[in-house]
Amino acid sequence: xxxxxxxxxxxxxxxxxxxxxxxxxxxxxxxxxxxxxxxxxxxxxxxxxxxxxxxxxxxxxxxxxxxxxxxxxxxxxxxxxxxxxxxxxxxxxxxxxxxxxxxxxxxxxxxxxxxxxxxxxxxxxxxxxxxxxxxxxxxxxxxxxxxxxxxxxxxxxxxxxxxxxxxxxxxxxxxxxxxxxxxxxxxxxxxxxxxxxxxxxxxxxxxxxxxxxxxxxxxxxxxxxxxxxxxxxxxxxxxxxxxxxxxxxxxxxxxxxxxxxxxxxxxxxxxxxxxxxxxxxxxxxxxxxxxxxxxxxxxxxx
Amino acid sequence: xxxxxxxxxxxxxxxxxxxxxxxxxxxxxxxxxxxxxxxxxxxxxxxxxxxxxxxxxxxxxxxxxxxxxxxxxxxxxxxxxxxxxxxxxxxxxxxxxxxxxxxxxxxxxxxxxxxxxxxxxxxxxxxxxxxxxxxxxxxxxxxxxxxxxxxxxxxxxxxxxxxxxxxxxxxxxxxxxxxxxxxxxxxxxxxxxxxxxxxxxxxxxxxxxxxxxxxxxxxxxxxxxxxxxxxxxxxxxxxxxxxxxxxxxxxxxxxxxxxxxxxxxxxxxxxxxxxxxxxxxxxxxxxxxxxxxxxxxxxxxx
Numbered sequence: 001x002x003x004x005x006x007x008x009x010x011x012x013x014x015x016x017x018x019x020x021x022x023x024x025x026x027x028x029x030x031x032x033x034x035x036x037x038x039x040x041x042x043x044x045x046x047x048x049x050x051x052x053x054x055x056x057x058x059x060x061x062x063x064x065x066x067x068x069x070x071x072x073x074x075x076x077x078x079x080x081x082x083x084x085x086x087x088x089x090x091x092x093x094x095x096x097x098x099x100x101x102x103x104x105x106x107x108x109x110x111x112x113x114x115x116x117x118x119x120x121x122x123x124x125x126x127x128x129x130x131x132x133x134x135x136x137x138x139x140x141x142x143x144x145x146x147x148x149x150x151x152x153x154x155x156x157x158x159x160x161x162x163x164x165x166x167x168x169x170x171x172x173x174x175x176x177x178x179x180x181x182x183x184x185x186x187x188x189x190x191x192x193x194x195x196x197x198x199x200x201x202x203x204x205x206x207x208x209x210x211x212x213x214x215x216x217x218x219x220x221x222x223x224x225x226x227x228x229x230x231x232x233x234x235x236x237x238x239x240x241x242x243x244x245x246x247x248x249x250x251x252x253x254x255x256x257x258x259x260x261x262x263x264x265x266x267x268x269x270x271x272x273x274x275x276x277x278x279x280x281x282x283x284x285x286x287x288x289x290x291x292x293x294x295x296x297x298x299x300x301x302x
Numbered sequence: 303x304x305x306x307x308x309x310x311x312x313x314x315x316x317x318x319x320x321x322x323x324x325x326x327x328x329x330x331x332x333x334x335x336x337x338x339x340x341x342x343x344x345x346x347x348x349x350x351x352x353x354x355x356x357x358x359x360x361x362x363x364x365x366x367x368x369x370x371x372x373x374x375x376x377x378x379x380x381x382x383x384x385x386x387x388x389x390x391x392x393x394x395x396x397x398x399x400x401x402x403x404x405x406x407x408x409x410x411x412x413x414x415x416x417x418x419x420x421x422x423x424x425x426x427x428x429x430x431x432x433x434x435x436x437x438x439x440x441x442x443x444x445x446x447x448x449x450x451x452x453x454x455x456x457x458x459x460x461x462x463x464x465x466x467x468x469x470x471x472x473x474x475x476x477x478x479x480x481x482x483x484x485x486x487x488x489x490x491x492x493x494x495x496x497x498x499x500x501x502x503x504x505x506x507x508x509x510x511x512x513x514x515x516x517x518x519x520x521x522x523x524x525x526x527x528x529x530x531x532x533x534x535x536x537x538x539x540x541x542x543x544x545x546x547x548x549x550x551x552x553x554x555x556x557x558x559x560x561x562x563x564x565x566x567x568x569x570x571x572x573x574x575x576x577x578x579x580x581x582x583x584x585x586x587x588x589x590x591x592x593x594x595x596x597x598x599x600x601x602x603x604x
Contacts, residue, residue, distance in 0.1 A: 012381055069340070072340040072366060104364075105399070106364045106395075106402075140408055221524060
């Protein structure tokens with residue numbers, strides 16, 4: 001199960017109701033942040049998540065509204081006694097941006113900051129989950145991210161194993177996929193359970209690479225800066241419309257679409273929501289502090 | 303009249319109830335910001351002040367919690383069509399900090415940013431007011447600021463002027479302080495009215511320079527990171543206690559003391575408030591979004 005918390009859902013600038021972009025994902029005790037707009041540390045303090053549990057930050061691109069929350073969050077973690085390293089992933093240029101953000105302020109952190117400029121593919125492996133990057137399409141170095149739980153191996157049916165003459169000490173080998181006493185692991189093992197898959201696009205035009213990366217995702221979190229009547233504007237600014245996000249969701253056979261990064265011009269979020277639902281019914285527009293528990297048995301708003 | 307709005311009253315890190323340091327001052331249509339912590343742009347959006355009216359930003363020092371709000375605010379003003387230059391004043395090193403903050407983010411502003419590393423003395427003259435800097439004592443390059451309305455010249459008593467034989471055309475000279483037809487300007491002019499004076503200390507240990515600069519101030523906004531039982535800690539970290547702030551207020555014969563930058567360890571703000579009141583009764587501890595109208599006839603909480 002992965003918990004998703006929308007800490008900031010604004011596009012470009014905040015509003016009274018929206019903080020700047022950040023999606024938090026919790027798996028076990030790890031918290032990952034996807035983007036880290038200004039105000040993220042305070043949003044975390046207001047939220048049920050602990051800012052001290054942030055393991056890594058994944059930046060989708062280096063526009064200010066997506067990254068300015070980094071130095072304040074890192075300083076506050078330092079003042080609160082953090083000693084563990086923090087990992088910051090992002091596209092080409094991330095090292096320079098983080099160096100400048102941290103260098104702008106006097107004072108030194110007492111823990112390591114590891115910045116990794118990520119190539120597409122697997123970028124991070126946590127305990128029971130991984131994060132991969134996909135090149136997005138925003139007119140600058142930019143990445144979408146796929147967070148995926150590891151598959152859980154099938155459970156051994158102990159009574160069946162016993163009836164086939166296996167002893168408890170044999171099961172360690174069976175778990176490793178090795179046949180014992182003529183019994184094949186598949187005979188006594190239930191089916192493996194897939195993990196949950198969540199895709200966070202960051203800012204991007206709709207793109208086949210994202211559709212492909214999102215194949216079968218439980219939740220696709222897609223930007224929808226504009227609605228379809230501003231499709232040209234969206235294209236010119238390298239953003240997506242709600243309709244385009246829905247087409248990507250349908251094309252990838254995702255379970256649920258969550259729209260975020262909706263321009264402040266759309267005060268009534270039900271408008272982009274309805275536009276997307278015309279193509280992909282299981283759509284919601286994210287509000288700040290919306291939280292979901294995503295498991296393979298379903299998604300629950302909490 | 304100067305309006306003072308506490309946009310952020312936290313020390314070092316925000317909390318659920320406190321944004322990072324920023325005091326806004328409005329005179330006429332100009333808004334000045336003293337410090338610009340993370341979240342300032344959103345606090346402005348929530349407040350009755352317009353973020354587009356910000357004329358200048360005065361940084362007290364270059365610790366992250368006081369400056370990280372600068373790039374987001376500048377970008378949002380740019381996206382909202384600002385063309386007027388903005389002026390950023392601060393101590394030595396401000397140019398480098400602002401350059402790094404702005405350089406960390408992709409994208410260019412479409413209006414000029416003028417950074418001025420200020421020496422003690424007069425630093426800014428607005429329409430009907432001025433801002434001066436005073437060296438504070440925070441273990442790094444740091445400034446306190448004095449914002450002061452210009453004195454308003456006394457009014458001419460027209461009937462008295464007429465009775466002394468002055469004609470309307472003579473009054474222009476009288477206004478300039480020139481005698482006409484044997485009439486001295488003082489004979490027909492009421493007393494000049496002093497302007498309001500407000501002092502914002504930023505982070506500092508208590509210091510004679512600030513006490514002297516605050517002489518007769520209508521409002522002294524003094525940091526009070528700690529209470530007196532942590533006076534050694536305050537001294538070691540180059541901060542003040544509530545008691546010390548009150549002693550400065552008493553020594554400067556200020557009209558009112560407002561404590562801010564109170565550590566999150568003091569959840570109950572009435573404790574530092576009471577400590578200060580034992581020395582200087584007219585004290586309050588600032589909460590986010592507290593607003594005051596400061597005029598020479600008195601201070602009104604609005």
